Amino acid sequence: MRLYQASLLDNRQVRQDVHLLELAAPALAQAVRPGQYCMVCCADAGSFDPLLRRPFFIHSVEGEHCRILLQVRGRGTRWLAKRPVGEELNILGPLGQGWRLPARAKTLLLVAEGFGIVSLALLAQRASEQGLEVTLVQQVAQAQEGYPPALLPIEVEYHLVISDRNTDRGNGTGDKTGQQRTLLTLLGDYLGWADAVCLGVSRETALQLYQRFEDLRQPGFAQVVVLQPLVCGIGTCLACALETAHGPRLICQDGPIFDLGVLARG
């Protein structure tokens, strides 16, 4: 973990209230692993308001540049979305434990609900670069909440499930059949294919999937991200303690990625 001053190279709005920030951060780009995050100071220089840093995943890495995909939710993210190019951001990271893939894995199934996809983006990039076959299934409430396909590596097969209409649409790299399939059908189809599964979904959904699919109960097969507001992000305040099958664990230090079975049996 290190403290960085990272210069903002680009701030591009990709849809309403979603921005892609590009930062010059060579050491962070080299150190970060998929699923790790950083804590970003979201206050003007010399100001302590808001006091707490906000957590963000590194969305993608290119050379010495790191990108963050930012969804505006409240004060901190609104401040960040307005930063002009050239501004220096104060960043602490990388933090937490990332996704851990079995060494033998050749096929990877990623499952996201809504903006939970940000936890999986760097994993999709790195896994594709390493030659794994990657399929990403994202469930959203409305079509416009779908992930901008241009942000995905071209090799990734992407399925968008729109929960209010139960339709599945390919984006040019994925399903082009126009078949109507739900998230559960798609998972049923792909679980037998996957060597590992990474879930960027809510805890409730993860537990439902764990109950529903026996495959997900195989030890070491599935992991899940646990997202909730973090106070310090560095294991000091103990506000993020979570009960697991291995006893209490800190989301910020031991997570935010957990083995699904260890979480579900907690």
Ligand SMILES: Cc1cc2nc3c(=O)[nH]c(=O)nc-3n(C[C@H](O)[C@H](O)[C@H](O)COP(=O)(O)OP(=O)(O)OC[C@H]3O[C@@H](n4cnc5c(N)ncnc54)[C@H](O)[C@@H]3O)c2cc1C
């Ligand atoms: C490990 C981790 C990685 C994250 N990565 C990203 C990322 O890459 N891109 C991104 O846009 N966001 C990410 N987030 C969420 C982001 O940190 C929050 O949206 C941000 O902290 C909100 O700050 P704010 O000041 O804008 O809003 P606040 O005023 O602090 O909160 C606005 C509302 O959002 C809710 N909220 C805040 N954080 C969360 C959360 N984690 N889960 C659910 N509800 C929350 C609050 O309870 C409140 O209702 C991540 C969160 C975590 C824990």
Ligand code: FES
């Ligand atoms: S957020 Fe403070 S200990 Fe985890």
